[in-house]
Amino acid sequence: MGWIHYLAAKNLRNGKYTSFVSSDPVKRAGDWRGIQGNFGPPGEKIDVSPLTSYANFNDLLNNPEIDLIDLCTPTPHHPEQAIAALLAGKHVLVEKPIALSLEDADRMIAAANKANRMLMVAHVLPFIPEFQYVLQVVQQNNYGKLQGGQFKRIISQPDWSAAISDHAKTGGPAIDLHIHDTHFIQLLLGKPIQVTSRGIIQNGSVEYLITQYEFKNSPEKFSPVVSSACGALAMNGRPFTHGFELYFEKATLTYESGVQPLTIIEKDNIVVPKIDATDPVGGFTQELQMAVDAVAQHKLPSYLQGQLARDALALCKMECQSVQENRSISW
Numbered sequence: 001m002g003w004i005h006y007l008a009a010k011n012l013r014n015g016k017y018t019s020f021v022s023s024d025p026v027k028r029a030g031d032w033r034g035i036q037g038n039f040g041p042p043g044e045k046i047d048v049s050p051l052t053s054y055a056n057f058n059d060l061l062n063n064p065e066i067d068l069i070d071l072c073t074p075t076p077h078h079p080e081q082a083i084a085a086l087l088a089g090k091h092v093l094v095e096k097p098i099a100l101s102l103e104d105a106d107r108m109i110a111a112a113n114k115a116n117r118m119l120m121v122a123h124v125l126p127f128i129p130e131f132q133y134v135l136q137v138v139q140q141n142n143y144g145k146l147q148g149g150q151f152k153r154i155i156s157q158p159d160w161s162a163a164i165s166d167h168a169k170t171g172g173p174a175i176d177l178h179i180h181d182t183h184f185i186q187l188l189l190g191k192p193i194q195v196t197s198r199g200i201i202q203n204g205s206v207e208y209l210i211t212q213y214e215f216k217n218s219p220e221k222f223s224p225v226v227s228s229a230c231g232a233l234a235m236n237g238r239p240f241t242h243g244f245e246l247y248f249e250k251a252t253l254t255y256e257s258g259v260q261p262l263t264i265i266e267k268d269n270i271v272v273p274k275i276d277a278t279d280p281v282g283g284f285t286q287e288l289q290m291a292v293d294a295v296a297q298h299k300l301p302s303y304l305q306g307q308l309a310r311d312a313l314a315l316c317k318m319e320c321q322s323v324q325e326n327r328s329i330s331w
Contacts, residue, residue: 001095002072003035003043008284015068015292019052021060028053039240040280057081061088068295070288071095075176076169079104082119083111091118093291097179098309100171102317105310118300120291121309123183127283127290129275130255130262131184134246137253138188143266144249146188148225151181152256153242156234172205174323175316178230180242182319183312187303189215189224191311194330197322200233206320208233214328 002020009017022028028048035043054060060069061084069085071078071094079099082092092112098121099105112119125131138146155177170176185192192213199209208231215223243256252265264271276282290301302308318329 001037003032004037004040004281004284005070005072005288006046007040007281008288011285012289012292014296015288017051017070019054019060019063019066020048021054021057023055025055028055058084061085061090066090068093068291070291074169075100075171079108082108086111086115086117086119089115089117091120091291091295093120093122093288093304095122096124096183096309097121097171097175097313097316098306099313100175102310102314105306105313109306109310112306118294119306120294120300120304121306122284122287122291122304123180123309123312124283124287125180125184126187126303127286129283130243133262133273133275134244134253135187137248142248143251143253145222146224146226147222147247147249149244149246150226151185151228151230151242151244153177153181153228153230154234154238155232155240156236156238157232167203167205171316172207173230173232174199174206174209174320175313177232178209178228178319179312179316181228181230182315183309185213185226185228186308186311186315189213189226191331192315194328195315195318195322196328197319198326199319199323200231201323206323207231209319209323211319211322 006017026034030046030048032043032046052063060066068091071081071085071092073081075097078094082094085092099108108119126135137143155173193216194214195211196214197209197211199206201207210227210229212227239258241257241259243260245252245254250266253262254260254265255262261272262275264273290304294301294304318331322329
């Protein structure tokens with residue numbers, strides 16, 4: 001993620017990377033070729049001469065010229081590093097998930113309040129063109145109420161990193177992967193009041209689950225029927241896929257990465273809207289730009305709020321509890 005954020009930051013306005021931290025002397029020298037993730041280009045050699053590199057995180061915090069710390073470290077490091085940065089007077093953007101425990105997430109939010117600094121969490125889905133389009137449709141009420149729908153996010157077991165397969169370090173697919181969905185569903189519909197999940201548990205971790213979300217009835221006694229499926233059971237030949245099929249009063253919106261472009265099906269018309277081409281880095285540029293603008297404007301953006309990210313983690317944990325206990329879980 002540090003590599004992806006570095007690429008994304010090349011197109012920032014009114015902000016730039018000036019420094020980075022790595023415990024690896026090879027990376028500090030600019031050789032990032034060992035980096036590989038489940039999307040985006042592999043790492044390359046970069047020119048680090050314009051940057052100040054640090055071997056120690058605390059040394060970075062002593063630099064008075066830095067306004068915003070962008071944490072792309074493994075999730076177990078998020079709480080202590082974010083809290084240290086906030087208390088050092090820095091604003092923080094931390095990669096999802098915010099933390100592995102709600103207690104740590106709450107400590108991070110409390111530290112931000114105490115330091116009067118912004119804690120922002122980098123959930124990129126609202127900046128992916130197809131999902132961004134759905135948010136706009138709901139906000140502008142283009143097709144009436146969202147009556148129901150399904151979300152999907154499926155991967156094979158990641159074999160490119162031993163750490164990413166360690167559930168103690170990531171929370172497993174039901175947190176590290178599925179938290180994209182719980183964050184986005186809250187942006188669309190608000191906080192569910194109850195979840196009912198069924199899933200598959202392997203080695204003590206929820207590897208796959210299907211969840212039904214229940215929302216509080218509106219004054220019109222209407223509650224959308226929304227579900228999601230997420231997990232890491234697919235064979236290695238199955239590429240990562242995510243998508244949705246959403247049923248509005250006046251249209252159906254459907255999308256599946258690599259299979260079905262975003263399509264709007266109306267009563268007498270089918271439209272494939274023209275949207276920006278999906279770029280594995282472009283969404284992160286928008287995300288970073290929002291964080292930079294937030295610092296400049298002294299205003300916390302709704303998409304990056306720490307509390308929303310904390311509640312997304314809480315939903316994932318509720319769903320795991322539902323799978324493990326075979327019952328519905330209320331907020």
